[in-house]
Amino acid sequence: MKTEAALTSTGLPGLSAWEKTTPVTFCSDWLGEHADRQRETRTRFLWSDEYLFVQFLCRYRQIYVYEGGNARRDQLWQRDVAELFIRPGTTDPGHYKEFEISPNGDWLDLDIDHGQKSILYCDLKSQVRIDAGASVWSAELAIPFCCLTDAFHPEEVWRLNLFRIEGPEPDRFYSAWSPTFTPKPNFHVPEHFGELHFKNR
Numbered sequence: 001m002k003t004e005a006a007l008t009s010t011g012l013p014g015l016s017a018w019e020k021t022t023p024v025t026f027c028s029d030w031l032g033e034h035a036d037r038q039r040e041t042r043t044r045f046l047w048s049d050e051y052l053f054v055q056f057l058c059r060y061r062q063i064y065v066y067e068g069g070n071a072r073r074d075q076l077w078q079r080d081v082a083e084l085f086i087r088p089g090t091t092d093p094g095h096y097k098e099f100e101i102s103p104n105g106d107w108l109d110l111d112i113d114h115g116q117k118s119i120l121y122c123d124l125k126s127q128v129r130i131d132a133g134a135s136v137w138s139a140e141l142a143i144p145f146c147c148l149t150d151a152f153h154p155e156e157v158w159r160l161n162l163f164r165i166e167g168p169e170p171d172r173f174y175s176a177w178s179p180t181f182t183p184k185p186n187f188h189v190p191e192h193f194g195e196l197h198f199k200n201r
Contacts, residue, residue, distance in 0.1 A: 001020065001021050001045070001046055001047070001199050001200070001201055002046070002047055002048065002154075002198070002199070002200045002201070003017045003046040003047070003048055003053070004048075005017040007142075010125060010127050010140075011125040011142050012053065012125060012126075012127060012140045012141075012142050013046050013053055013140075017046060018044050018046065018055055021044040021045065021046060022044075023042045023043060023044045023057075024042075024043050024044075024162070024177060025040060025041065025042045025043075026040070026041055026162065026164075026175060026176065026177040027039055027040040027041065027059075027175060028175060028176070028179070029173065029174055029175055029176065029179075029185075030163075030174050030175070030176045030179055030180050030181070030182065030185050030186070030187070031179055031181060032176075032179035032181070036061075036173065036175075037059070038059055038060070038061050038135070039058075039059055039060060039061060039164065039166055039173055039175060040058075040059045041056060041057070041058050041059075041082060041162065041164045041175065041177075042056070042057040042058075043055065043056055043057075043082075043162050043177070044057075045196065047154070047198055049145075049152075050144060050145060050146075051142045051143060051144055051145065052086075052142075052143045052145060052148065053140065053141065053142050053143075054084055054099075054140070054141045054143065055138065055139070055140045055141075056082040056101065056138060056139045056140075057136060057138050058082055058103075058136065058137050058138065058139075058164060059135060059136050060080070060103070060135055060136070060137060060166060061135070061166065061167070062166070062167055063080060063103050063104075063130070063137070064079050064080045064166065064167050064168055065079050065080055065102050065103055065104045065106070066079055066102070066104070066106060068104070068106070069102075069104030069105040069106055070104070070105035070106065071105075071106055071107075072106075072107055072108060072109070072119070073102075073106045073107070073108060074108060074119070076100045076102060076106055076107070076108040077100060077108075077165060079102060079106075079165075080102055080103055080164075080165060080166050080167070081100040081101065081102050081108075081163075081164070081165050082100070082101055082139055082162075082163070082164050083098065083099065083100045083162065083163040083164070083165070083187065084098070084099045084100075084141075084160060084161075084162060085097070085098050085112075085160060085161045085162075085163070085187065085188075085190075085193065086099075086148065086158060086159070086160040086196070087148075087158065087159055087160075087190075087193075088148070088149045088156060088158055088159075089156050089157045089158050089159050089195075090156060091149075093159070093190045093191065093193075094113070094114040094115075094190060095111075095112070095113045095114065096112050096159075096190060096193075097109070097110065097111060097112070097120065097147065097148055098110040098111075098112050098117075099122075099124070099141060099143060101126055101128065101139040101141060102128075103128060103130055103137040103139075104128065104130075105126065105127070105128045107124070107126055107141075109121070109122040109124060109147070112188065115188070120147055122143065122144065122147035123144055123147075124141055124142060124143050124144065124147070125141070125142040126139065126140065126141045126142070127139070127140050128140075154198035154200075155198075156198075157195050157196070157197055158195070158196040158198075159190070159193040159194070159195060159196070160193055160194060160195075160196045161176065161177060161178050161180075161187065161189075161192065161193045161194060162176070162177035162178075163175065163176050163177070163187045174187075177194065178192050178193065178194045179192065180192050
């Protein structure tokens with residue numbers, strides 16, 4: 001949904017703006033099986049003329065992160081993350097963007113071109129919170145549309161998928177909004193991306 005509300009000092013929408021949106025929820029693995037409500041992910045989207053805003057609310061069983069935090073980190077997918085894979089609907093299906101955020105604020109922004117990855121160096125904004133009492137961590141991202149497309153047209157239907165990874169091996173949990181159905185966990189399956197519609201309200 002498009003937001004006209006003023007952004008907070010972080011450059012992100014306030015709570016009341018997010019509450020007006022309808023979330024998408026998932027808790028099953030990349031095969032669409034083994035649903036785990038204690039690892040449920042709830043995702044909301046807002047947009048403006050300049051930014052795509054994404055919110056993840058992540059129920060968790062444990063937190064598994066790198067030391068430090070709040071920095072761009074390659075190989076971030078080796079720890080707990082929420083992920084967004086996205087591309088305009090009219091572009092090459094094998095060329096898309098990947099954004100990852102961890103419970104301690106580390107992030108990663110990648111351009112994926114038929115399996116070849118490079119860092120986007122996107123000027124994104126983010127914030128994270130952990131509510132240990134509720135076993136929920138949350139993350140919000142503001143992604144400039146200029147990192148996603150040369151020209152944004154809100155009437156266009158985009159393609160995307162959403163993922164979570166939690167915990168160390170051998171009990172690592174790989175969940176997907178749109179299952180990829182690969183023999184081993186693999187999120188880079190653009191033919192299974194779902195749709196994103198940019199609604200005004």
